[in-house]
Amino acid sequence: MAFVNTPAFKSFKPTPESIPPPNAVLKLSVPPGIPVHIHPLNPLTFLLRASQIYPDKLALSAPEGPNPAFYSYAVWCVTQRVQNFAYALKKVGIKPGETVAVIAPNCPMIADALQGGLAARVILCPINTRLQHHEVEYILEHSQTRLILIDHEYLHLIKGTKIPFIVSNDTGRVGGDPYEVFLSEGRRFSRERGWEGLDVEGDENQGCLLCYTSGTTGRPKGVLTTLRGSYLAAIGNASDARMSSSSIYLWLLPMFHAAGWTYPWAITFCLASQITLRTVDFTKIWKHFLGSGVSCYCAAPTVQIGIINDPAARKPPQRISAIIAGAAPTAHLIGSLEKVGIEPVHVYGLTETYGPFTRSYTHPSWATMSLEERSKKMARQGHAFSTAAEVRVKQEKEEEEEGEERLVDVPKDGKTMGEIVTRGNLVMREYFRDPEATAKAFRGGYFRSGDLAVWYPDGAVAIMDRSKDIIISGGENASSLAIEQELASHPHVLEVSVVARSHPKWGERPMAFVTLHPQHVAKWRGEKGEKEFGEDLKKHARKRLPGFACPEWVRVVGELPKTSTGKILKTELRKVVAKL
Amino acid sequence: MAFVNTPAFKSFKPTPESIPPPNAVLKLSVPPGIPVHIHPLNPLTFLLRASQIYPDKLALSAPEGPNPAFYSYAVWCVTQRVQNFAYALKKVGIKPGETVAVIAPNCPMIADALQGGLAARVILCPINTRLQHHEVEYILEHSQTRLILIDHEYLHLIKGTKIPFIVSNDTGRVGGDPYEVFLSEGRRFSRERGWEGLDVEGDENQGCLLCYTSGTTGRPKGVLTTLRGSYLAAIGNASDARMSSSSIYLWLLPMFHAAGWTYPWAITFCLASQITLRTVDFTKIWKHFLGSGVSCYCAAPTVQIGIINDPAARKPPQRISAIIAGAAPTAHLIGSLEKVGIEPVHVYGLTETYGPFTRSYTHPSWATMSLEERSKKMARQGHAFSTAAEVRVKQEKEEEEEGEERLVDVPKDGKTMGEIVTRGNLVMREYFRDPEATAKAFRGGYFRSGDLAVWYPDGAVAIMDRSKDIIISGGENASSLAIEQELASHPHVLEVSVVARSHPKWGERPMAFVTLHPQHVAKWRGEKGEKEFGEDLKKHARKRLPGFACPEWVRVVGELPKTSTGKILKTELRKVVAKL
Structure with a gap:
């Protein structure tokens, strides 16, 4: 918890109203009809619990830029942001099940939304900030967005929209920042009904997030995830990144990308702290590696290359885990990361699987291998997460009698190519408003990744290519x-x-x-x-x-x-x- | 994973039949009607996954006694034990939903049963070996047990029973050991249908374990847990004990006690190794602390006192977490454990809550306190686990208008006494065949622990007493x-x-x-x-x-x-x- 004691955090004074009431009840109301022995899975419960255990711990920070912000768990969750976010949506008439879009870089607003959206029981739709105007327009229309939360830098993306929107200037101060005014109006509207004035969603298979894939061909598809899946994916990520209450997570992966791979909830599950940066800036990254106790971050190999090639790169005092996805890490990258004390962890997933659902699990026998040999092992996509049901490599085979196609496992020979498929709680519910695409993705009783792979005798899967590549x-x-x-x-x-x-x-x-x-x-x-x-x-x-x-x-x-x-x-x- | 390389493990040669077939499918069949994006929660899936990732890792060992046994994940899960256990039950006609009792100290048979029982979809009823004959007789009758698995040392407990039983001599060898013969007959019966020949239970709220509380007054009550609850409790325990794939768990807590607090599945969730001892023998405990890399164990304070007072006690090379429940650890105990490098973790729970569901979470500010002051903080029962929905301290208040009693929170003043209550996924489904006792335990919409406690301003609960004490x-x-x-x-x-x-x-x-x-x-x-x-x-x-x-x-x-x-x-x- 070193970071809480930094001068920057200490100098940040919450307003008097932001001190939580002494008997604040940090729970959602449970609707009638739910038995005593069941609680619908909901990743928001992790934040409420963290705020009870460590109210004064650093929860969320945005330390760079002209208006640095540092929120303790109590201030973030209860008094200044997340709870107010939910009431603010209610106040402007957004109903449970309706869609709210957020267009922002990594900053407090999108972090608030990924928790507060669940509290208001809306479907949150985080939109990629690098898209073109016409793509954003299509997504807003297709997702049936009722309200847009937009960072001031991305206003051009919604030019001409008829949908109501609220701008954030990312200042953390009410004066002159419409998003901050929106939050404080939420607080007034709540009349201190607090968390108990909000109901937990009774059906854990309800929609949670709507993330559009950046389709390389055709229209983007809206991946609809569930509360249950998000809860279990967050646990899988927390466990496979070996995060704990002493972890400090640095945001390099955009939160709009598959909801930041469910890390927003993996972090609160572990009672950990998070630091946001609006841009991937290697000087700032190294500043926080070396000075803020960062212990974990996620990034694609290209970003990792930038990190190790930065002139400031040197061994930080603490261990750092680098979660790598998007492409397999090369021997050179693995070696360079290890040289500065960063432990690479290779994971694999898609937006449709809540981000990562497999990991390359290291084996003790690898320790005596050459770097090149070891990297080849580590480059494989590996085995399923603890909370993912299964990962298999399958081929379509025609049934002789019925003429129907069915999926069969390829032999575990490291040679025969098939398609990576999965099923279980870490699979999206559906492509939103696209039953045809959903049925196609689920044909044969598995989610079809479209990635071609082989299966090794030790059970690890290894991607050979995208079908089209x-x-x-x-x-x-x-x-x-x-x-x-x-x-x-x-x-x-x-x-x-x-x-x-x-x-x-x-x-x-x-x-x-x-x-x-x-x-x-x-x-x-x-x-x-x-x-x-x-x-x-x-x-x-x-x-x-x-x-x-x-x-x-x-x-x-x-x-x-x-x-x-x-x-x-x-x-x-x-x-x-x-x-x- | 050092333990796998000990001479004892290396000298243990599995029979040729125990080498898993190269393309063994380590998954249960999924019954039709379950959507692609849902997998019914089932803690058995952790074992199947561990056996895929680390087939050659030590899963389970019984290193002491005349017939030491060491099972790798592949041998334990696939070829010699767990899978065979499920088929053996099928072969003797046990049907899903029926009760199978196990009466044994910590040994491979009860470890097999806690996994294989789930594979056969039976209700496993582990019975306390210290009970009297008439108490065991009552439990066997009340639980409607169809088959008893019994360790040779406890045959006197079932003298005169009409229920079929199978004796284990705890040898791990087929010659002259009826339980081992039972397992190998299971293997023959399977005709290598393997794991895919077994169905996963489609309803995650089905019964899993039936554990009888040793009622101090009146008849023992049968606590029926669910698959969903066991899955989520195991994750909570694994996460709060900070276990990982490098953990080695030593069994001192009896596995018959609330299913070993779900640690059998917490261990497989983490891909860790477990060591069983038939008795709590302090010389053997220290042998394994110092020589086998033990990193975690659970025990009541009285057992912990025996551990620190043993003449062999000295600082082991690795960190050990001591999970303490049953009573609050005293300052003396905490100090003595820390002196030999053992980190005490205070948890609290009941059989009705799958064992522990709260923990005393340490706060950085405690570091500067005196041992006595710090122990007082640590003696509190603390906050709910990540997967438990809530823990509260409540009092019954009479409603003025309706004359009905309802539960209200006590103030968080560290003084006002109330009852610890909880609800959510870490609460049992019911007392088996006792709707009256179930209704009584769940009155007011919470599970009533019967423990009197106060609630501190920092949200930690602290037990003052059992109502009757x-x-x-x-x-x-x-x-x-x-x-x-x-x-x-x-x-x-x-x-x-x-x-x-x-x-x-x-x-x-x-x-x-x-x-x-x-x-x-x-x-x-x-x-x-x-x-x-x-x-x-x-x-x-x-x-x-x-x-x-x-x-x-x-x-x-x-x-x-x-x-x-x-x-x-x-x-x-x-x-x-x-x-x-």
Whole structure:
């Protein structure tokens, strides 16, 4: 709890009204008809409990920027924010089950909304801030949003909307900040009915969050999660990140991305503290790694690369767990993280599975392996979380008698490719207002990830590719991920992405797009340098890959196109290839 | 995972048949009608997952005795025990929902039963081995037991029974051990249908365990728990004991006691290892503390006192968490545990709440307190677990208009006494075949613990007494627990128990029964010595307690009467008092 004692927290004085009443009841009312031995699962209960156990502990902070904010659990939960948020929604007439959108970077407003939305029993729809105006417009319409909470920097995304909206200037002060006024009006409206004036949702399978996937083709789809699933996913994440009440979580992953993988509730489940940053700023990240006791963060490999390459990088006094998803970590990345005392944890999931639902569980026998060998083990997507029912690799087989397709397990041989499927409490309820897409995603009685994988004898699954990313080279299936994994082991490669390019003889052949480590850029500069580097990389590849999987073309670029969450946009690379 | 590499584990060779088939499917079949996004909560899923992630890790061991046994997760779960247990029950005609009793000390059979019973969807009824023959007879009849699994040492408890039974000689070898033959017949009966040949229970609110409370008055009552409750209680325990995959749990708490507080599943949730001992033997306990990497155990204060007073006691190389319940730990106990590097964790619960459901959460501000001050904080029962819905202290108030009683919170003043009540997923479903007792326990919409407590301004609850243990001295309510807490701070007192004794003037007055620390016994020997000690203790009490709470009589005894789980039997002390 070191962070609570920092001067910044101590100097932040809550207003007198923000001192919780001495006999505040920190529970929602239980509607009649629920038996004594059942409580509907609801991740909001973790915040209420944390506020009872550690009212004066740092719950949420936004330490950077002109108006730093630091909220203790009591102030955040009871007096200044979350409870008021729920009453403020009631006051403006939002009813349980209706949709409220939030468009914001990581900041107190979106953190409030992810708790207070549950208290008001609304469906919260966090929207990706990197989308275009027309995409946001589509989501607002499709989600049937009744109210928008919007950060002042993103007003252009809702220009012309007819839906009521409330702007946050992210000041934490009522003067001149409409969102803060909204919260304080919620407080007045509650007339101190407090938490007991709000009902817990009686049906734990009710909708909780509505997160739109950034569909690479077609319209974005609205992933509707449940209270039960969010509760159990948060427990799975807390347990697999080994978080505890001494943890301090730093927000780099956007909270709008699959509800921050349910970490908002994993943190309160553990009675831990959270720090928000509006942007991924490596100087600020290292400031908090070294000075604020950060013990855990989540980020895609591209962000992790930025972290280890920052000039401030050095071993912090405490252990830090880096939860990595979005792509498998390379040997180079794992080695670099470990060098500065950061323990990499590789997880895998999708918006449809509440974020991560599998993890690469390390085995003691790995300790004696070389870094490269160990990274190959760690790059696998592994096994299901404790609260996820199962993860399997399946193929569709035609039934001889009935002509119907059914799913069968692939052999655990590390070779036969199938599709990763899962079922159970860590699967979304449905695609909102899209029964056809839901039925398609659930065909065969499992949620179909669309990720192609193999299954190893030790039960670990390993992604080979997205169905659409596979390269069919001379009739062979070449996994673009497997090729990238090998090319990334070239000591000069910073990041690499491989896509199919049509080839007169082989049908398709791999083309690699590469960025170089800053200290090696000079060596391969110019047309001649790039050609020489290409030859060097191909030689590197031929030692490690079958001929059909070796890149036929190599292009060195300054930067790879990425989504807001750091995933490389292969669709953009394919556009480049199409013009060649 | 050091323990797996000990010579004892390595020298234990599973039979060739015990090597799991390479493509073994470690999942139960899901009955039709369950949606893709829901899996009925079932704590057995933790074992199946652990066996997939760490098949070769030590799962269960019984290292002492003539036939040491060491089972890896794969061997325990798949080939030799748990799966076979389920099929063996099917083979002898036991149907889902029927009751199977187990009477055994901590050993592989009861560990198998607590997992395999769930796989066969039976209600498992673990019976306390310290009961009398007629009590066991009553429980077998009331629980409608169809089959008894019994350890060879306890055959006298079922003498003359007409219910079929199977004896375990606890050898782990088929030759001459009927229970082991039963398991291997289960394997033959399965014809390798494996785990997929068994269905998961579709209703998570179905009965799971039936544990009879050792009623101090009247017939024992059968506490029926659910699969959902057991799943969530196990997560609460795992999280509050800070267990992880590197944990090694030592069984001192009997598994028959409230299903070992759901630790059998908390351990598999964490992918941890467990060691069983048939008896609480302090020499063996220290052998495993010092040599087997034990990181966690549960026990009542009386057992903890035996541990710290053992001559072998010294600081083990690893951190150990001691989970303490049954009575509050004294300052002396806390100090002694900390001296040998054992971290005390004080929890509270009842069989009706799946064992512990509250914990005393330490606060950083305690670090600067004196041991005595800190112990007083730690002795409180604290706050609810993450998966328990709520813990409150309530009083019955008569409604003026309706003349009906209802429950209201007591003020959080640390003074006003009320009853500890709770509700939610960590409350039993019912008393089996006793709707009247169930209704009584649930009156007012909460489970009524019968424990009298106060509520502190920081939200922690603290037990003052069992309703029946309160001493009414001169019209004042004197808490026997509070008196014991203060008397235990006398440096010569090892253990103390206080009961009411009738008094001509005051109605009742406290009488203390005391055992002394071995090194101080000589000083107070004889009638004169005892009298002098009594005066010394009363003087000690008067400095700390109001007059009405000071003991009027003190008796030094060699030993206090206790239950099998280490709780002091006040009923026996009252019998002594009645004769005075």
